[in-house]
Amino acid sequence: MKILVVGGGGREHAIIKALKKNPAVDTVYALPGNGGIAADAVCVPIGATEIEKIVAFAAEKKVDYAVVAPDDPLALGCVDELEKIGVPAFGPHKNAAIIEASKAFSKALMKKYGIPTASFETFTNMDKALAYVDKVGAPIVVKADGLALGKGVTVAQTVGEAKRAVREMMAEGKFGASGSTVVIEEYLEGPEVSVLSFTDGSVVVPMVSSMDHKRAHDGDTGPNTGGMGTVAPNPYYTPEVAERCMKEIFLPTVQAMNAEGRTFKGCLYFGLMITGDGPKVIEYNCRFGDPETQVVLPLLESDLLTVMRAVTEGRLRDTEVKFSDRSACCVVLASQGYPVKYQSGCEIVLPATGPDREIYVAGAEVRDGKLLSHGGRVLGCVAVEDTLEEAVRSAYKVADAVKFENGFCRRDIGKRALDALKK
Ligand code: AMP
Ligand code: GLY
Numbered sequence: 012m013k014i015l016v017v018g019g020g021g022r023e024h025a026i027i028k029a030l031k032k033n034p035a036v037d038t039v040y041a042l043p044g045n046g047g048i049a050a051d052a053v054c055v056p057i058g059a060t061e062i063e064k065i066v067a068f069a070a071e072k073k074v075d076y077a078v079v080a081p082d083d084p085l086a087l088g089c090v091d092e093l094e095k096i097g098v099p100a101f102g103p104h105k106n107a108a109i110i111e112a113s114k115a116f117s118k119a120l121m122k123k124y125g126i127p128t129a130s131f132e133t134f135t136n137m138d139k140a141l142a143y144v145d146k147v148g149a150p151i152v153v154k155a156d157g158l159a160l161g162k163g164v165t166v167a168q169t170v171g172e173a174k175r176a177v178r179e180m181m182a183e184g185k186f187g188a189s190g191s192t193v194v195i196e197e198y199l200e201g202p203e204v205s206v207l208s209f210t211d212g213s214v215v216v217p218m219v220s221s222m223d224h225k226r227a228h229d230g231d232t233g234p235n236t237g238g239m240g241t242v243a244p245n246p247y248y249t250p251e252v253a254e255r256c257m258k259e260i261f262l263p264t265v266q267a268m269n270a271e272g273r274t275f276k277g278c279l280y281f282g283l284m285i286t287g288d289g290p291k292v293i294e295y296n297c298r299f300g301d302p303e304t305q306v307v308l309p310l311l312e313s314d315l316l317t318v319m320r321a322v323t324e325g326r327l328r329d330t331e332v333k334f335s336d337r338s339a340c341c342v343v344l345a346s347q348g349y350p351v352k353y354q355s356g357c358e359i360v361l362p363a364t365g366p367d368r369e370i371y372v373a374g375a376e377v378r379d380g381k382l383l384s385h386g387g388r389v390l391g392c393v394a395v396e397d398t399l400e401e402a403v404r405s406a407y408k409v410a411d412a413v414k415f416e417n418g419f420c421r422r423d424i425g426k427r428a429l430d431a432l433k434k
Contacts (some may be wrong), residue, residue, distance in 0.1 A: 015230035018080035021373035021391040021433035022301035029315040037236040049371020086112040107275040124267040131196035137181040150198035157189030201286040202247040211327040220248035240424030243306040255400035312343040338399040340406035344418040349387035
């Protein structure tokens with residue numbers, strides 16, 4: 012079989028490696044892939060948002076199945092366009108990808124269907140937004156409506172900070188059209204849990220839970236990033252919490268999307284906060300998380316391609332999706348200065364990896380036979396072990412064996428999860 016994967020980060024590398032475990036897969040094309048992915052797939056220089064070129068390539072190569080991983084092509088309708096030429100594709104249609112692409116949409120959906128989330132108001136008028144901030148006070152959270160590379164959220168501790176965020180989004184166009192509508196919501200407190208799920212619009216099969224580490228520096232300080240590391244499972248996601256989530260959030264969300272005529276098929280990602288008042292939705296993503304995927308897929312014991320095709324064909328109910336009860340940790344090696352200002356083109360030498368160890372490449376290119384950094388997040392160093400404590404230790408061993416002088420990582424990935432286990 013020929014498989015096409017749209018995207019070119021660490022998440023896509025993890026997806027490709029998992030797909031390749033199926034012996035029926037003989038070629039994987041990555042569009043655009045990256046210098047590290049090139050060891051596992053044929054990388055083709057077509058950008059993830061060049062929908063017409065992606066579709067033309069799929070037709071030319073007669074690919075059997077496609078996986079559209081990033082949010083942008085999903086929001087642009089890449090799955091719809093591939094289906095039009097007869098290529099089945101994993102991922103939601105454009106009309107369902109809106110659950111991530113518009114926070115105004117997802118918040119209104121949750122309100123209409125009684126799905127627990129922070130209380131909120133949506134604004135297109137800046138003066139009204141500023142008046143609302145004054146009325147509610149701080150702490151308060153300001154979110155740009157549209158896709159903003161995970162950077163469109165300001166958790167403001169003061170009214171001044173919140174108003175500045177509103178002005179930046181609505182008057183100064185910091186996130187372009189994505190910020191012309193803003194959602195202002197209640198500040199929630201509690202541990203965060205990421206739950207990726209497979210859904211075919213009928214059943215929801217949650218994957219093993221995980222915990223992201225979004226801030227750049229140790230102790231959850233520094234600016235927000237795309238994610239500096241992950242662990243799975245997340246100890247805060249107890250069986251009781253999982254049961255409530257299924258009943259109060261997961262199934263109601265899928266049913267709400269059906270009721271709206273926007274059936275969601277693919278990976279639906281629930282970003283949750285476990286508050287004193289029960290689990291609440293912080294955000295939905297219409298895709299696999301990055302770097303959550305890098306710890307979730309190594310724990311998947313079932314064949315990924317089989318599960319994905321069952322999702323696309325609406326057969327998930329009859330398909331086994333089995334996860335290992337072991338633990339995984341991913342430590343991200345990023346370029347010094349990320350996420351603000353950083354240099355690319357620095358040499359990386361990867362160590363050999365054995366069983367239960369993976370290095371997923373997020374941002375690198377090959378030049379003159381050398382692997383060079385290319386981007387902010389460069390590598391995800393992953394280990395799977397029987398316990399979370401061992402997984403964390405082993406993932407750091409992998410990260411420390413990488414030669415990458417311009418790189419840095421957080422030294423406390425997994426610490427919060429391990430502390431929670433000790434309680
Ligand atoms: P999002 O892009 O919506 O996931 O938001 C990014 C991060 O901002 C989340 O992971 C949370 O840590 C934080 N956040 C978002 N919404 C809230 C909220 N209502 N209360 C507190 N923190 C929030
Ligand atoms: N790690 C969070 C995300 O993929 O959006």
